Amino acid sequence: MTDTAITADLVRDLLQEQHPDLAGLAIREVAGGWGNQMWRLGDELAVRMQRMDPTPELQLKERRWLPVLAPRLPLPVPTPVRFGEPSERFPKHWTIMTWVPGEPLDHGSISRGAHAADTLAGFLRALHVEAPAEAPTGTGRGAHPRNCADGFEHFFQAVALDDIAADVRAVWDDAVAAQAWEGPPVWVHGDLHPANVVVSDGTLSGIVDFGDLSAGDPAWDLGAAWVLLPAGTAARFFDTYAHADEAAIRRARGLAAMKCLFLMLMGQNGDRGLPGGKPHWGPVGRAALDRVLKGV
Numbered sequence: 001m002t003d004t005a006i007t008a009d010l011v012r013d014l015l016q017e018q019h020p021d022l023a024g025l026a027i028r029e030v031a032g033g034w035g036n037q038m039w040r041l042g043d044e045l046a047v048r049m050q051r052m053d054p055t056p057e058l059q060l061k062e063r064r065w066l067p068v069l070a071p072r073l074p075l076p077v078p079t080p081v082r083f084g085e086p087s088e089r090f091p092k093h094w095t096i097m098t099w100v101p102g103e104p105l106d107h108g109s110i111s112r113g114a115h116a117a118d119t120l121a122g123f124l125r126a127l128h129v130e131a132p133a134e135a136p137t138g139t140g141r142g143a144h145p146r147n148c149a150d151g152f153e154h155f156f157q158a159v160a161l162d163d164i165a166a167d168v169r170a171v172w173d174d175a176v177a178a179q180a181w182e183g184p185p186v187w188v189h190g191d192l193h194p195a196n197v198v199v200s201d202g203t204l205s206g207i208v209d210f211g212d213l214s215a216g217d218p219a220w221d222l223g224a225a226w227v228l229l230p231a232g233t234a235a236r237f238f239d240t241y242a243h244a245d246e247a248a249i250r251r252a253r254g255l256a257a258m259k260c261l262f263l264m265l266m267g268q269n270g271d272r273g274l275p276g277g278k279p280h281w282g283p284v285g286r287a288a289l290d291r292v293l294k295g296v
Contacts, residue, residue: 006049008028010090019084025042036049045097047094056092059094059095066078073126074126076100104197107280109199109202112202114233116233117234119204120204125241129186130186141212142188142217144181152261171293173254174253176254181217188217188218196209220252223259226260256288260289263281263284270282
């Protein structure tokens with residue numbers, strides 16, 4: 001039963017069983033998603049179905065913490081409104097959340113770079129506050145780059161970098177050598193890449209997929225200055241954010257380089273027809289890596 005095909009009919013049956021007042025709303029599949037599959041429910045909701053994630057931990061984490069964080073964040077984020085529990089029909093968790101309107105950045109673009117830089121900085125300023133003692137940790141997101149060497153090496157060896165390999169290695173080594181975060185662990189999104197943010201009117205308009213939410217080093221999110229924003233806007237982002245010292249920016253650059261390698265590997269996998277591959281992520285990752293290497 002764990003490999004149950006997730007179809008519109010299944011989603012409607014589950015709604016009829018557990019949330020019948022919502023079962024009459026229109027259901028449309030949302031492209032993308034790996035650990036979870038998304039279905040649009042009416043105009044204002046979405047159903048997040050556990051798919052490849054082996055445990056419900058990430059969904060349960062979003063259920064627990066997004067209602068706490070959402071009210072003080074300046075951009076829309078998906079907020080759980082109803083819970084779907086495992087059943088004979090579908091033995092995994094599913095959650096009904098608010099829909100964040102806009103187009104995923106990996107299918108869209110940012111034309112208002114300065115506005116997007118200010119918007120991202122404001123969002124991260126609001127998110128990066130001291131996390132409570134019971135906040136999730138240990139996901140690997142939020143750690144110092146030196147503790148992520150295995151992940152970097154995996155991506156570095158898997159992606160064909162040719163003439164820029166030495167430059168990428170230098171950025172990573174500089175991040176590893178940078179002083180550690182000395183403040184209290186703060187809330188970190190942990191997975192800011194173009195498929196996890198939405199855009200409209202040429203700028204950022206929402207942040208999605210908080211499955212990697214944890215307490216740790218804010219540098220994990222600050223790398224988004226290069227991964228998400230157009231060339232030439234990183235300096236404005238850091239000026240507006242105003243809480244990143246030189247060491248944090250060095251760590252952020254290295255972590256951004258690792259994120260770019262991940263995007264490029266997913267692109268390679270897509271080109272080879274491998275499960276979970278995303279062909280269009282390759283060029284996105286390479287363009288972002290160029291921004292990382294130039295530091296702009």
